[in-house]
Amino acid sequence: MNTKTRLLWIVPGAVAALSLPLWSNDQYQVHLAALICCYWVLIAGLNLVVGYTGQLSIGHVGLLSIGAYTFAILGGKWGWPAFASVAVAGALCGLCGLLLGLPSLRLPGFYFAMATMAFALIVGEFVLAQGGLTGGGVGLPVPGFPPPFDTPEGFYYLAVIAAVVASVLTWNVARQMYGRGLIAIRDNPVTAQAVGVPVFRAKLTTFVFSGVTAGIGGALFGSLQSYITPDTFHFELSLFFFVCIIIGGRGSILGPFLGVAVLTALPELVAPLAKLGNFFYGLLLLLVVLVVPEGIGRVFELIAQRLRPRSAVSVPVAPDLPRLARAIASIQALK
Amino acid sequence: MLMVIVSGLAIGALFAATALSYNVMYSTSKVLSVTTGHIAMLGGVFGAYAISALGQPWWLGLIAAIVVGGLFGWLTDLIAIRRVLARSDEHLWLLSTLALATMVQQAVGLWWGTEPKPFPRLITQDFSAGIADQKFWLPIGLAALMAIGLEFFYRRTMYGKLFLAMSEDAFAARARGVSTDRIRVASYVIAGSLGGLAGFAAGQLTFAYFALGLTLTLNGFIALAVGGLGSNVGALVGGLMLGLLNTFASYFFGGEYQQTIAVGLLMVVLLVKPEGLLGAQNVRPV
Numbered sequence: 001m002n003t004k005t006r007l008l009w010i011v012p013g014a015v016a017a018l019s020l021p022l023w024s025n026d027q028y029q030v031h032l033a034a035l036i037c038c039y040w041v042l043i044a045g046l047n048l049v050v051g052y053t054g055q056l057s058i059g060h061v062g063l064l065s066i067g068a069y070t071f072a073i074l075g076g077k078w079g080w081p082a083f084a085s086v087a088v089a090g091a092l093c094g095l096c097g098l099l100l101g102l103p104s105l106r107l108p109g110f111y112f113a114m115a116t117m118a119f120a121l122i123v124g125e126f127v128l129a130q131g132g133l134t135g136g137g138v139g140l141p142v143p144g145f146p147p148p149f150d151t152p153e154g155f156y157y158l159a160v161i162a163a164v165v166a167s168v169l170t171w172n173v174a175r176q177m178y179g180r181g182l183i184a185i186r187d188n189p190v191t192a193q194a195v196g197v198p199v200f201r202a203k204l205t206t207f208v209f210s211g212v213t214a215g216i217g218g219a220l221f222g223s224l225q226s227y228i229t230p231d232t233f234h235f236e237l238s239l240f241f242f243v244c245i246i247i248g249g250r251g252s253i254l255g256p257f258l259g260v261a262v263l264t265a266l267p268e269l270v271a272p273l274a275k276l277g278n279f280f281y282g283l284l285l286l287l288v289v290l291v292v293p294e295g296i297g298r299v300f301e302l303i304a305q306r307l308r309p310r311s312a313v314s315v316p317v318a319p320d321l322p323r324l325a326r327a328i329a330s331i332q333a334l335k
Numbered sequence: 336m337l338m339v340i341v342s343g344l345a346i347g348a349l350f351a352a353t354a355l356s357y358n359v360m361y362s363t364s365k366v367l368s369v370t371t372g373h374i375a376m377l378g379g380v381f382g383a384y385a386i387s388a389l390g391q392p393w394w395l396g397l398i399a400a401i402v403v404g405g406l407f408g409w410l411t412d413l414i415a416i417r418r419v420l421a422r423s424d425e426h427l428w429l430l431s432t433l434a435l436a437t438m439v440q441q442a443v444g445l446w447w448g449t450e451p452k453p454f455p456r457l458i459t460q461d462f463s464a465g466i467a468d469q470k471f472w473l474p475i476g477l478a479a480l481m482a483i484g485l486e487f488f489y490r491r492t493m494y495g496k497l498f499l500a501m502s503e504d505a506f507a508a509r510a511r512g513v514s515t516d517r518i519r520v521a522s523y524v525i526a527g528s529l530g531g532l533a534g535f536a537a538g539q540l541t542f543a544y545f546a547l548g549l550t551l552t553l554n555g556f557i558a559l560a561v562g563g564l565g566s567n568v569g570a571l572v573g574g575l576m577l578g579l580l581n582t583f584a585s586y587f588f589g590g591e592y593q594q595t596i597a598v599g600l601l602m603v604v605l606l607v608k609p610e611g612l613l614g615a616q617n618v619r620p621v
Contacts, residue, residue, distance in 0.1 A: 118598040129591035282437030289430045
């Protein structure tokens with residue numbers, strides 16, 4: 001896809017997204033779209049870790065939960081201004097990402113995945129154990145944002161702004177030298193190190209960035225849910241983020257975005273899928289991994305290749321005789 | 336205090352059995368399957384189903400657990416490993432086994448229910464038996480038996496030697512005429528039936544619970560990484576250490592931070608001795 005066709009898709013999509021509260025007469029659709037945006041803020045950062053750097057983090061729900069609880073405690077219990085709480089939530093999750101990444105990013109693939117999964121479980125344990133701070137199993141109400149973001153439509157626009165900022169940031173990283181370095185780490189860490197990519201530092205920086213986006217996404221997510229319990233942040237949510245990226249295709253930004261949009265909306269539109277829930281996500285992940293490990297986008301590329309008849313352009317090859325004669329003549333003149 | 340030690344040993348034996356099951360699969364395929372804990376979960380659930388719901392005698396439940404475990408091990412290889420190993424991307428098996436594990440967990444959750452259900456008594460015994468209770472000694476005995484059996488299998492039988500040959504160098508084994516694919520399938524079936532057996536033996540300790548798989552996958556892996564990847568003695572030592580640490584921590588500090596302590600142990604061992612207590616030295620990837 002070149003830039004022009006991409007714009008052809010993105011501009012109408014953006015217009016439709018921005019005008020959604022105007023033409024949608026269903027409050028629930030706005031809620032769903034805001035949820036997609038909240039998820040995307042997290043997934044945009046996670047995409048750099050999973051899709052670009054190839055570190056399979058399956059524990060980002062832990063960071064999401066820390067962000068949401070930080071926002072709820074600061075903004076709700078202690079009465080801080082909402083946007084200051086969001087900033088602190090992002091900073092705290094960045095710090096947690098640093099603390100988690102420092103030991104675990106040195107580990108090979110499966111060890112890292114298990115360490116992040118353990119992190120998610122530890123956060124769940126901690127939330128339950130610190131009942132005085134987090135409300136334990138009962139949960140905690142989460143405050144909203146000040147006007148003009150206090151209505152569902154207002155919150156939706158806030159979420160859209162956050163999502164756009166997150167996308168621009170990740171796109172900026174991905175398209176530059178730094179992003180190429182990340183892809184090199186994913187494809188072959190030894191080679192990447194040999195050509196001068198600072199492997200560990202790049203991984204750690206990316207992971208901390210994903211922690212910050214997860215914290216901000218978590219704050220928005222908590223505010224959208226308006227009440228959070230430890231059950232809100234079950235481990236399967238982590239799997240859901242992960243599946244969105246793998247299905248959308250690694251090393252792409254549009255792919256995972258479409259992945260999260262479709263996978264969030266699909267169970268709402270098709271009722272039987274909602275009952276199967278995570279079974280369906282597991283099946284989808286298995287199918288994608290076995291059939292098209294490059295992501296669903298690859299299927300469309302393959303279909304497009306099939307449909308478009310390959311026009312064989314024949315380029316006649318003929319020697320440029322006068323030039324050849326001149327060259328021979330000049331060589332003979334030299335002798 | 337004795338009670339704490341015995342229950343720690345029992346839960347540690349379950350972790351050790353899971354770690355052994357990891358080891359069997361790892362030896363032939365160099366894959367750490369996320370489904371390992373789910374195999375044990377299936378053994379517990381199907382054992383309880385056969386005995387409680389269908390009213391079969393305990394030995395039929397045992398056979399059901401072993402058969403279901405073996406079948407699921409075979410399915411793991413068939414669905415999640417075989418096609419993926421043919422590709423060169425080393426991360427794909429992690430994704431495919433994770434997907435399969437999720438599917439099994441959800442399917443069992445939908446069919447069996449999401450509440451832990453009690454596991455029936457296997458031997459008639461009074462509930463006041465204390466530390467002599469079967470729910471402690473069954474998993475401990477089984478883990479010891481599994482380790483001895485595996486050691487015997489590796490040292491004394493031809494098939495065991497083929498396993499060892501594959502774990503040393505799969506290409507060389509193939510060049511010598513070993514059917515590596517068949518050995519790998521055999522290892523998954525064996526690991527599956529061992530895992531099913533472990534889940535069955537520890538059923539009274541853990542209950543028949545659909546979400547047990549993920550916890551066991553994690554704790555079995557921690558036991559394995561602490562003890563040393565590929566070492567059966569290491570798996571036993573790591574599992575028992577982890578189990579004792581877990582129960583002692585909940586005895587002294589309360590039960591809220593079990594996972595934190597387990598991961599703390601893993602991190603300490605990985606920082607001090609990255610290959611685990613009894614593991615072989617890692618080879619550089621170049």
